[in-house]
Amino acid sequence: MMIRTHKSHTIRKRIGRIFLPILFPRHCPVCGDLLPYGDKVCATCYRKLPFVRPPRCLKCGKPVLDASEEYCYDCKVFPKSFHGGCSLLLYNQLTQPAMVDYKYHNRRVLTDFYTEELLDRYLPFFRIWRPEAVIPVPVHEAKKKQRGYNQAELLSGSIADLLGIRHYPDLLVRRINTLPQKQFTPQARLNNLQKAFVIHPSFRDMAKKPARVLLVDDIYTTGATMEACTRVLHRFGIRQVYICTVCIGVSRE
Numbered sequence: 437m438m439i440r441t442h443k444s445h446t447i448r449k450r451i452g453r454i455f456l457p458i459l460f461p462r463h464c465p466v467c468g469d470l471l472p473y474g475d476k477v478c479a480t481c482y483r484k485l486p487f488v489r490p491p492r493c494l495k496c497g498k499p500v501l502d503a504s505e506e507y508c509y510d511c512k513v514f515p516k517s518f519h520g521g522c523s524l525l526l527y528n529q530l531t532q533p534a535m536v537d538y539k540y541h542n543r544r545v546l547t548d549f550y551t552e553e554l555l556d557r558y559l560p561f562f563r564i565w566r567p568e569a570v571i572p573v574p575v576h577e578a579k580k581k582q583r584g585y586n587q588a589e590l591l592s593g594s595i596a597d598l599l600g601i602r603h604y605p606d607l608l609v610r611r612i613n614t615l616p617q618k619q620f621t622p623q624a625r626l627n628n629l630q631k632a633f634v635i636h637p638s639f640r641d642m643a644k645k646p647a648r649v650l651l652v653d654d655i656y657t658t659g660a661t662m663e664a665c666t667r668v669l670h671r672f673g674i675r676q677v678y679i680c681t682v683c684i685g686v687s688r689e
């Protein structure tokens with residue numbers, strides 16, 4: 437029987453660090469197949485992924501049926517006060533499993549994949565918008581503690597890094613753990629949501645507020661959450677808010 441000494445334990449740890457990526461290679465977040473080293477999604481799934489393409493809503497970035505449509509149904513029914521928006525993928529049966537996985541299992545590889553793709557596709561937008569800082573849509577502290585992280589914050593941190601601008605992960609705070617809001621009308625949802633977000637007290641006397649910010653979240657559906665956060669940021673004194681999400685739901689139209 438082998439006696440495990442401190443030395444053999446250290447060697448095993450070292451060997452593990454070298455061989456673990458080979459023994460446990462990465463799997464495609466969409467189909468689960470093994471990935472070639474360095475890849476983040478398999479080539480077959482990449483081709484199938486529903487990337488958002490033009491024509492897009494001039495406000496939120498959601499695809500619209502016809503290029504003559506300036507705004508999507510949701511933006512027409514409930515006009516938004518953010519200045520513009522972009523999203524990487526449509527939220528459907530192909531993208532949903534990876535998003536759920538991302539919410540509950542912190543996967544650095546997905547953060548990198550989503551943010552690099554966002555920048556690849558939307559850098560011209562970011563150049564026009566010129567955000568000075570990136571802010572995540574916050575989750576309630578209890579929820580963050582339970583999951584260990586906020587996926588929107590992983591995304592916003594990575595985007596801030598890639599763009600080389602400030603990241604303010606704590607500027608917005610979610611003070612109410614909101615219940616599922618499906619039973620409310622959109623207007624009631626917005627009112628409820630607006631009460632849920634506040635500026636963190638440590639930022640209230642911020643001397644030099646950014647003029648333009650990029651607000652980041654994982655999923656955009658009707659835009660009620662983004663709109664609620666935008667209104668709080670506007671009231672705080674940030675003049676222009678742009679939004680950016682990984683997935684966007686198709687319009688109800």
Ligand SMILES: [Zn+2]
Pocket residue numbers: 464465466467468469477478479480481482
């Ligand atoms: Zn795949």
Ligand SMILES: [Zn+2]
Pocket residue numbers: 493494495496497498507508509510511512
């Ligand atoms: Zn829209």
